[in-house]
Amino acid sequence: MNRALSNLPLFPLSGHVLPGGTMRLRIFEPRYLRMVREVCARGDDGRIGMCMYNEHGSVEQNTHIHPVATLARIIDFEHCDDGLLGITVEGVEACEIKQIKVDGDGLRCGEVEIINHWQETPLQRQHQHLADRLCQVYAEYPELGKCPSDERLSCADWVCRRWLELLPLNAEVKQELLREPSCEPTLDYLNGLIDESEKQL
Structure with missing residues (x-):
């Protein structure tokens, strides 16, 4: 049976991070600042769903988020000179978004299942x-x-x-x-x- 997570904060981006990769981000929107605070408060269990933005989808219907995403953890953060919050995330596991809800401040959270993604394969x-x-x-x-x-x-x-x-x-x-x-x-x-x-x- 696939593992499932509930109420996972989702972060749709045009840039992509996959399991094993890292990405640096600059956070300024209040909803995402809240996301960072809450994820960090969970310690090692804190995760973000890094999602691929669907430019052909609808924000109102949440179809602007592609279903295959990456569970990521925050591995570093800094306060930038311009006042923004800089974070570095590391992709941990692949997941599939099954359902999305929208909080009052616009932060989207999802019900997701962990995907048994590609097995380790030697490079020929x-x-x-x-x-x-x-x-x-x-x-x-x-x-x-x-x-x-x-x-x-x-x-x-x-x-x-x-x-x-x-x-x-x-x-x-x-x-x-x-x-x-x-x-x-x-x-x-x-x-x-x-x-x-x-x-x-």
């Missing part, structure tokens, strides 16, 4: 270029942090998630790939993108 030699190129991206954009030099780069599922976070793909495409039972379709998709880009050079 024919896909090594995906890890190599990922490190090149990290080197070109220092704000992403340092490219990991540990066993994470040898995991196809980890590499695929990082590419899905970074690539400017439609959220619908990412949702479809994340619903797959393994990362293999994402590997095929990424290889197709690289082959197409090389043809255009």
Whole structure:
């Protein structure tokens, strides 16, 4: 039986974080400041549902939030010079939103089920270029942090998630790939993108 969580605060964004990834955010809206306070008050059990924004959905009907989301925990926070609150979240598990309710201040909370997401999958030699190129991206954009030099780069599922976070793909495409039972379709998709880009050079 899938694990379920109730009353999980939801944070819809155009940027995406998946399990194993991190994201820095600047918080200023009162509803999200409340969210941070309440999540931090729960200690290690505090979680946020990081959701993909559906630009074709309706805010009134809550269809602006795609169903496949990421449970994330707050791992760092700071008060920025401009008065905003900066937080860093880390993706922990994949989940699916089953129901959404709206609080009086506009904060959305959901009933969610934890998804048994992609199993750990060794990165095969024919896909090594995906890890190599990922490190090149990290080197070109220092704000992403340092490219990991540990066993994470040898995991196809980890590499695929990082590419899905970074690539400017439609959220619908990412949702479809994340619903797959393994990362293999994402590997095929990424290889197709690289082959197409090389043809255009």
